Amino acid sequence: MTTQELATQLQERFDAEQGEPDGLASPGWLSVTVCSDRLLDAIRWLWEDAGYRFLISAGSDLRRERGKYLVTNLFAQDEHGIYLAVHTEVDPEQPSIPSITPIVPAANWTERELRDMIGVVPEGHPDPRRLVLADDWPEDLYPLRWDVEHGIKPPPSDCQVPREPPPEGSSVVPLGPYFPSLEEPAYFRLFVEGEEVVGADYRGFYNHRGIEKMGCSVLTYNQIPFIAERICGICGCVHSTAYCQAVERAAGIEIPERAKYIRTIMLELERMQSHLLWLGIAGHIVGFDTVLMQTWRMREPIMWLSEKLSGNRRVYGGNIIGGVRLDIPTEVHQDVLDMLDKLETEWKALYKSIPGDTSLMARLRGTGVLPHELAVERCVVGPTARGSGVAIDTRLDHPYAAYDRLEFEKCVHDGCDNLSRTLVRLDETLVSIGLIRQALQQMPDGPILTQIDEDIPGGFEGFSGVEAPRGEVVHWVLTGDENRPTRWRPRAPTYANLQVVPPMLKGSQLADAPINIASFDPCFSCTDRMEVVDMRTDDEYD
Amino acid sequence: MDPLTTAVVVLLTGALLTAFLSRHRLMAGYVALASVILASISLLRLSLWIFSHGPFETVVPLLRLPVSGLRVHLIVDQLSAVFLFIIVLVAVSTTWFSLRAMELCKARSLIRFYPALLLFFATTLGVVAFQNMLVFLLFWELMTLTSYLLIAFETEKPQAARAGLLYFVAATVATSLMVIATTILYAHNPSHTFEFSQLRDTLGTLTTTKPVLANIVLALFLVGFGTKAGILPFGFWIPVAYPAAPTVTSAAMAGIVTKLGVYGTVRVFLDLLPPSELSLVWGSIIALLGTASIVVGTLTALQQTEAKRLLSFHVIGQIGYMWLGVGIGVAMYHLHPAIAVLGLMGGLFHVVNNASYKSLLFLNAGAVEYRTGTTELDRVGGLMHIMPVTTVSAIIASLSIAGVPPLSGFTSKWLIFERSIMAGLYVPVFIFLGLVAVFISAVTLASFMKFLATLFLGDLHVGEQVAHREVPVSMTIPQTLLAIVCVVFGVAPVPVLWYLYRGAAEILPGMVPSFNSLVGTSPFRVNLTLLGSNSAIGATGAWDPLLVTAVFVGAMLFAYGISRLGGARTRKVPIWLCGEEHSYQEIMYSSHSFLQPFNRYFCRLYPELPVPKMRMPGLLLKLLNPDTWITYPAERLAERLARAQTQAGGRALVVYLLWAVALVVIVGLVLLFAHT
Amino acid sequence: MAGYESGLKVTQMTLALNLVIALLLGPLMAGVVRKFVRARLHSRQGPPVLQPFYDICKLLGKEDLRSSSSPIVDFAPIVVMAATITAALLTPMGMRSPLAGHGDLIVFVNLVTIAVVGTVMVGLSSASPYSLIGAAREIMMHIMVEPVLVICLIVAAVKAQSLLFWHMAEGATAGGMSISMVIATIAMLMAMQAQIGKQPFDIAEAETEVMGGAFVELSGPRLALFQWASFARQIVYASMLAAIFIPWGIDLAPPWNLGAHLLKLLGVYVLVGIVDVVHPRIRVEQAIKFFVIIIVLSLIGLGLAIGGY
């Protein structure tokens, strides 16, 4: 079913007008506007009948441009490779919208964020607690509204966010915010009876740094990729690539072939080093420090190589709107290929030794079970989903950069436990090695950056999904006129995966809780979005 | 008059006096304490005399029954002297404790408590003193009756009444079995008397002529004593009776009744039964039953969440150790006397230790109940901050029941394990019994860690109206007394072992190896080097309490020196909970989830005790309920007497005392006259 | 019996020797294993060999943070250290131990139990859920592991017909390694792995699950005492294993039997180190199931020993 048929279907069923037909719409992308009272049945049709997967919803304050708040719900259809945006306009006097969480459970967090950020209240939301803002943030201050100035520090108010009490007979064991097995601050309240976890409650966003506010108030188009790259400590390049592709699609900029291949190579390099890092951390959490040391030893050549290519071990800084900044000259190819061969031999040796290790199997097999239905219902993405038999991979479903020119297949295991998630990541590393080899061969010569002559036109929508090591990263951009986007909505994969952790932890052993959480490879900084305090206002930062 | 009868008489008068003084609770308590102390002084004098002059024999005129010229010999030999010492120890401490502890059952008047308690002590003396089976059974039954009165003291509480009935039925059934066995023996006794000496010969002949009948008799005796001692299949009444009874009763009974069960077993299986192949079989059975009750009693105790119920399951567990020791003694005597005597001494020493720390633990539970009103492990915690003396005595008792070296529990367990391993060289089954005992001593340690952790350690959280003060002095003194006994017997066990050796040698026929040959001749008899079977190797086991404790204390000073080396400052900080604040209730780790993985894996072994529901017809219930036909009439009589006195112008108290003195004089005259 | 004609002179010398081995060699051996076994298998340089001593000295000077006011918390480390030292004086380290005539197998096992009791009491006396869970795990492991330790030692006792250590040291493996002794050695190794808290049984102090279990609320000199006591306990178990279960070198002349013992000690340490490096940490109930099998195995060994094999 192509985007056009979908558009006509939505037209007759829910009289949804299509977004302004501009030449810039990229192939698998459709944007429709639905009025708020028809929204629920539209979403129900999309979710139940048409088999759409919920991505994220973004609230934007367009009172200056259109005099209304805009709530965008983003969906993805993986078989046909379609991304769909359903816009709903909310008038500022009566800022409320019917909540879609009862239909789509995965939308729980995003709708709570709507209420926090721009003050649009989702009616009928099962758990209307505050999600993103700190406990002591004043009640009526909505940061993402355009009149709220960037970088303000309101006096702390004393409103308390209610915490879920532990069920009868069990006690609370706090896992976080500062805990040895979590690399970043996240707060899991485990309700424990003896050694068995009978419930869990997650309170995150300790690392929220308000990057979206920066994106639409102080940063320009070309400054955002470098800040986007620092959203996550491990998978930076995916965010900058996704942002650049979104803006390029919005502005209709065509990037040169060579830039596409370089972006693909950078993404796969990053995927390899992220999976190696994760396997080390998982080994350490299970108490197997040898795995930590050895995997991080294998990872070191990748870091040296990326340092040689991009000038920095991890934050490549390669992407910019219109192409890439760093080139991969032919003489470097041989170093890359040698590194890949060496890594492949060691990785295959490790791969063969893991299934035979019974004590490691005892900790991984059968623990942290995420059933297939729960994975689909909560729209889980990445290796977490592929570990439970959900065959979604953005590189094949919604091809971008140079992925449509390379042949590779999805690595899917249906064990639904920690082991199958580990095996998915192990397979993916081998696939990445193959991809880089293909990309290096097929890479044409030519420019790596198209010169952009005129300003990026305001009011256009750009959308792009990139397969990060942890899952599908989605960036939605609404271009603005003062050389910066009016609304920029990044969504990291952990944002979707974390919502399924509390139900998954229920029933597991306390000793397994850290490894179950780590098997999702959570990146809490991604979920919270990074911010840098503005130098000019000389705000004190500590 | 001989010291034993004086003790019994003093206790009887005490009982009568307290009956009259039941209105003034404290006065009744002091009178009871005074009579117990008087009786104990005479008993101690008696036992010391026995240990110097050998068994004390007199003919008790009191019971000159006209039937067949039956003359009853009162013979107190050294084994009974040891048990006399136990009874004295437990009686003094529990009565002293009960002065203030009985305030808990304010509703009930004490008319039924103190008389019953003193009668109970008197009957236990009787059980220990007589070498005549009939009289022994008579006092045994009297003990059951008085202890029933003590258990069913708070009859208005349904579970107390049910516990009393259960105990009464179980004990009576056991005694009837023993009566049957005695009649069989009596029938085969050519000289038709119940004296132990004659019964010993009849049993000897019986084992050779009619072995089946002999086995039946022994089985009946085993079941009889097993029920009162609380061995596994028969001891089902203990976890029901002790928690329901007032804590003082359970402390007294835990200290005495179960020990008399062991006394009976030793009497029958070592005194009466001549050592032979049969005694090997019966010794192994006793040891097996003991080990079974160790395992099941302690594993079930691990799951309990109520203090008194946990302690009562441990009563079953600890009895197992005593029977294991006695079992080795019975089984191995004809094969290898050195191992057997030491095994028996280990069992008896465990009886003495258990009497001290088991009643101490019950007193601790009583103190906790007195101060906080509950013994639920979850509802109360951190009492260490308000009840230091009780906490220290509880820690000493818990560590010694768990067998931690310098304390008394360790020495007896050491003897039992060591001898069971050495016995295992001849009869392999004993080695496995010893190992199971080791495994379960670790479980005992675990369950008492839980007991201490939930009640005493951690942060203080008790009910609002609970006064933050230690329990009154009259309750802390007996606790410290028993704690001191635990420590002293742990550090200097040899004198106690000497008396135990004399007691054991008394009843064991034939040439008994000398004390030195058994325990080594180190200076001041401090180092217990146990000689093994083949003298080629010499000593097989060694335990030198004084030296090891000295080294331990020296090492502690050394460690303290190291810790002060760096001169580090101390600072108070809240608990680190990873950065977020939590209320205490939220993070309190409840006791039932304490060892949950272990419990779930192991303790399905022994489901909750199947306690039979007793529905008795109205009449029998009324008959068995002492209140209706003894207590209330007596109370009304006493009241009428008192009222008559008060009309005579308020000198009631003085008149009471006159009455008391008159009564004593009359009883004294009767005894004196009868004696000549 | 050449080295064992004990005059008082010999016992003073062994007193000093045992103390030195337990207290000074313990951290040194731990440092050696950490550098040459664990770090080498991790492909890294590893800390200096004296690192354990540096840690202890640093901790002795560091501030002592108190979160619970109970006196048990400052009394328990001293008791644990004292129990470990007394146990060290009891174990035969190459020569006859100073307390040889004054304590036997059961005394040794119960002294080690005191060390566990001390740790557990510290864990229980603070209200933090991690230390309570750590203490509960410590008890559960102790319940499962202590019987294995006792059964293996009793196998040696049965072979040597006595419970005293120097008899066992000689008699147990007099006629070469019998089947029961081999089984007992394997079971003893497993039990030792758990007693000293090495992987895969490092469950009570799992830092990623319960942040160091019973020791989470300890700091400063008290933590130093506990760490030093655990180093000393490792030496005690290793030398018990080396002296009784590994046959050679017990009857050499005085200087050589000590050398043989140290060599055996090193061998045991390296073996434990390798097993520690190559295993992840297993859960409590898996450890309980595993140790049931080990108990059955050692009981079979005991049966064989009684049978005379």
Add this chain to the structure above:
Amino acid sequence: MLLSKLRQALICLLAGKVTLSYPAKPRPPEEGFRGYPEVDVNKCIGCGACAAVCPARLIKIEDVDQTTRRMTRLLERCVFCGRCAEVCPEDAITMSKQFELTSDQARQDLTHVCEVFMATCKRCGRCYEPATPLDRIMEPGFRHDQIDRGGDRCPYPELRAPDSESPSTDEHDEHDEHLDEPVSAQVAQVVEAK
């Protein structure tokens, strides 16, 4: 079970020791490494391109008076992206190989202030920097007639004469609304360029 253990042990042993004792033996970064951005003040012409394009917005440009422009760099927040070096018309900024920048007074150690002597632009009255007005005038990009090559260095578009349009996103720069803000005492002490 044992086979996989042995295989894992083998992998570890074959790899040998890979760690360096770092402070003793430094690990030289690769040649393309982007470290601490060093500014050669003599080349710098105070055009403000770096300030416009810096993602971390850590370069603050003030015109103390008609002739001197102070450029304050809070390099402790630098993200080492190398954009300023790439954009600088005069290649005054080079990314050094130095990455060990931690210090306890990060604010003082990593604040880099450079004063640039500027002439005043006749048209907009703002100052711009020729070493000497005469010989600098011949420099490419300073001539009024070469505006189309995007050479107009004047950083303040809205002050520019309305007719000249030079829209290029790279060079685009928004108005710095805090220009007239008094310089905080801390930054005031002038640090002469290395």
